[in-house]
Amino acid sequence: MRFPMKKFFSYYKPYIKLFIAVLACTFIVSAVSLVFPLLVQHITKNILAGDLSAALGKVYGIGGLMIVMVAIQNIGNYFVDYKGHEVGARMESDMRSELFAHMQSLSYDFYDKEKTGKLMSRITNDLLLLSELYHHGPEDYVKYLVRFIGAFVILFSINASLTIAVFCFFPLLGVLSLYFNKKLNKALRRNKERIGDVNAQVEDSLSGIRVVKSFANEHIEIDKFNRENYRFLDSRKQTYKAEAYFFNGVETIIQLITITVIIFGSASIVGSTLEIADLITFLLYISFMVEPIQRLTHMSTQLQEGITGFQRFMEMMSLKPTIDNKPNALMLREVRGEIEFKQVSFRYEDHLNYVLANLSLRVQSGEYVALVGPSGAGKTTFCSLIPRFYEATSGEVLLDGINVRDIDLRSLRNQIGIVQQEVYLFAGTVMENIRYGKPSANDDDIITAAKHANAHDFIMNLPNGYHSEIGQRGVKLSGGQKQRLSIARVFLKNPPVLILDEATSALDNESESIVKESLESLAKGRTTLVIAHRLSTIRNAQRIVVLTENGIAEQGTHDSLLAGDGVYAQLYAKQFEL
Ligand SMILES: Nc1ncnc2c1ncn2[C@@H]1O[C@H](COP(=O)(O)OP(=O)(O)OP(=O)(O)O)[C@@H](O)[C@H]1O
Numbered sequence: 001m002r003f004p005m006k007k008f009f010s011y012y013k014p015y016i017k018l019f020i021a022v023l024a025c026t027f028i029v030s031a032v033s034l035v036f037p038l039l040v041q042h043i044t045k046n047i048l049a050g051d052l053s054a055a056l057g058k059v060y061g062i063g064g065l066m067i068v069m070v071a072i073q074n075i076g077n078y079f080v081d082y083k084g085h086e087v088g089a090r091m092e093s094d095m096r097s098e099l100f101a102h103m104q105s106l107s108y109d110f111y112d113k114e115k116t117g118k119l120m121s122r123i124t125n126d127l128l129l130l131s132e133l134y135h136h137g138p139e140d141y142v143k144y145l146v147r148f149i150g151a152f153v154i155l156f157s158i159n160a161s162l163t164i165a166v167f168c169f170f171p172l173l174g175v176l177s178l179y180f181n182k183k184l185n186k187a188l189r190r191n192k193e194r195i196g197d198v199n200a201q202v203e204d205s206l207s208g209i210r211v212v213k214s215f216a217n218e219h220i221e222i223d224k225f226n227r228e229n230y231r232f233l234d235s236r237k238q239t240y241k242a243e244a245y246f247f248n249g250v251e252t253i254i255q256l257i258t259i260t261v262i263i264f265g266s267a268s269i270v271g272s273t274l275e276i277a278d279l280i281t282f283l284l285y286i287s288f289m290v291e292p293i294q295r296l297t298h299m300s301t302q303l304q305e306g307i308t309g310f311q312r313f314m315e316m317m318s319l320k321p322t323i324d325n326k327p328n329a330l331m332l333r334e335v336r337g338e339i340e341f342k343q344v345s346f347r348y349e350d351h352l353n354y355v356l357a358n359l360s361l362r363v364q365s366g367e368y369v370a371l372v373g374p375s376g377a378g379k380t381t382f383c384s385l386i387p388r389f390y391e392a393t394s395g396e397v398l399l400d401g402i403n404v405r406d407i408d409l410r411s412l413r414n415q416i417g418i419v420q421q422e423v424y425l426f427a428g429t430v431m432e433n434i435r436y437g438k439p440s441a442n443d444d445d446i447i448t449a450a451k452h453a454n455a456h457d458f459i460m461n462l463p464n465g466y467h468s469e470i471g472q473r474g475v476k477l478s479g480g481q482k483q484r485l486s487i488a489r490v491f492l493k494n495p496p497v498l499i500l501d502e503a504t505s506a507l508d509n510e511s512e513s514i515v516k517e518s519l520e521s522l523a524k525g526r527t528t529l530v531i532a533h534r535l536s537t538i539r540n541a542q543r544i545v546v547l548t549e550n551g552i553a554e555q556g557t558h559d560s561l562l563a564g565d566g567v568y569a570q571l572y573a574k575q576f577e578l
Contacts, residue, residue, distance in 0.1 A: 005322065011095060015403065018083060018441035019087050019135075022139065022143050023138060024032070025079050028072070028076055029076035029143070030143045032072055033145055035153070036069070038154065040280070040281065041278070045278070080139065085131065088132060091134045092429045095127055095130065096372075099122070099317065106322075108389045108390055115203070115204070116200070117202060120199055125199075127309055130157055133303050133306025133307060148288070148291075149434045152289065155285050158278050158282060159268065162264055162265060164260065169256060173293060176246065180249075184243065187238050191235050191236055194228070194232040198225075198228045254290050265575075266279070273560065276384075317452060329407060335399065335496045338398075338399070339396075339398070339399060340361070340387060341395065341396075342360055343358050343360055343396070344385065344392045344397060354393070355381045358395070360552075363529065366527055367528070368542045368543075370531075370532055371530065372538065373547035386529075389406075416497045416502065417490035417497070418500075419483070419487055420486075421503060427469075427471065429470065431466040433474070433485055434485060434489050437489035438494075449491040452491045453500045453518045454514050454515075480512075480514060483509075483515050484518055495526070498528040500519060500529070500530045500532075502531075503519060543555055544568065546568045546571075553568075556567045
């Protein structure tokens with residue numbers, strides 16, 4: 001991937017004035033620092049070598065000038081350090097927000113493949129050193145370019161041949177830097193991938209901590225974690241090896257430069273082509289030329305880390321959501337809730353088998369339809385095509401006669417309420433969790449929704465009522481309570497279409513009957529698709545559709561299907577052992 005320069009620099013835009021001020025300060029500070037050795041040269045070569053009776057006054061004058069220069073440098077450096085870092089941190093934060101928003105836009109299929117921990121690592125670790133790159137990158141270039149060019153001009157005016165001798169080493173440094181920067185970039189990318197793996201392992205083990213404990217398998221998790229941790233360590237060891245080669249190579253060349261100056265400089269003094277004061281000045285300025293090299297190479301790990309972070313950031317940003325709005329997508333207003341599948345086929349990926357093939361079904365507005373059939377027949381998949389969590393591979397899914405592909409995604413999903421077996425609640429209060437169904441709702445609306453969902457009474461019995469914290473993923477609530485909160489959320493949303501995917505199957509009989517009551521009241525007046533394994537729960541459905549691996553096997557009411565003695569009758573007999 002080529003480095004996307006244009007995009008990289010676009011993040012400076014909101015802070016460009018402040019950043020230019022930082023660079024201007026850097027320029028001034030670097031230019032001022034160049035004057036110091038010249039003043040030393042002036043003292044040693046002109047003042048101390050001349051009339052010593054007037055020397056002291058002049059030295060004091062230069063001392064005063066030096067103090068003023070130090071003050072300018074310090075004020076400038078304070079501004080550069082403080083505001084420079086701030087600009088970098090703000091840019092990093094902007095990019096982090098942009099990345100998170102982008103991830104929110106990506107579709108189901110992306111999340112099917114990616115591990116959450118790895119994605120977390122991309123948002124946190126990957127961007128961590130970008131702020132350093134963003135402000136130190138240009139800042140150091142200005143700083144060291146000024147010092148380098150200034151030192152070169154001054155040294156050249158003192159002794160051209162010695163300066164050229166020093167420069168002979170620079171191509172060597174260039175080649176070394178190029179070679180190791182490439183190596184380092186590769187090593188740092190690997191580090192980022194491996195820390196992502198460590199994060200993924202932590203996320204996986206900690207999310208499943210209750211399962212881990214129930215099987216007493218802590219040791220297995222520790223082993224899995226250590227495996228990833230050592231892989232990360234291994235990768236870091238390789239990075240340090242590359243760094244050690246590189247830094248020591250650079251140090252050796254720098255020492256060779258200094259030795260060259262001392263030897264050739266001394267020879268020039270012997271040959272009377274150089275004065276001692278000039279050699280001292282030369283040695284002082286050599287550090288101005290060498291320091292940029294030292295700093296830029298030592299900084300290069302940090303800068304490289306920023307660069308690889310940016311490259312990985314761009315990889316993620318260049319992923320497009322597979323399901324997105326068409327231009328001029330339709331906004332829905334009044335929705336009746338009629339759903340139609342026309343010759344719909346679907347497979348999750350090109351290399352996988354079709355889950356649904358040529359399936360056609362029409363559900364009337366307000367109808368209560370149950371989807372039953374063997375596990376893996378595609379019932380959940382069928383339902384997830386309606387809100388376009390996945391796109392039909394061929395055929396059409398229509399809502400009120402409009403292809404769902406033509407409808408604005410948000411507008412479409414606002415019409416559909418989903419209650420699943422696995423309820424996901426966010427850490428926060430009961431109130432906040434119900435409000436998730438309609439963020440603009442007031443407290444009274446929320447209480448009404450909770451009452452409809454048979455949740456009000458148990459909520460009032462919680463220590464802080466609606467303001468009780470429910471713990472991460474709602475761990476402080478029972479399964480039935482969580483389910484009723486999720487139903488209240490959908491009541492509040494009040495969508496014309498409802499999908500109930502095994503909503504009661506994880507509950508015991510008592511909870512089930514309360515939740516069932518809430519669901520029945522939720523379904524009133526809405527087009528409802530119910531997926532159920534326990535056939536007893538859908539006996540009253542207006543229509544039962546039996547889905548098998550070969551498509552829709554049969555459909556009808558409970559009584560007519562039982563009488564037909566087909567798949568449904570067999571499933572029913574199996575469940576009730578008739
Ligand atoms: N994200 C996915 N990626 C790839 N294959 C998937 C994915 N989700 C489901 N499948 C596969 O698609 C098929 C249908 O799954 P689906 O969950 O729709 O069946 P189901 O009828 O709802 O099953 P169950 O009654 O057990 O919930 C299964 O073979 C399953 O392995």
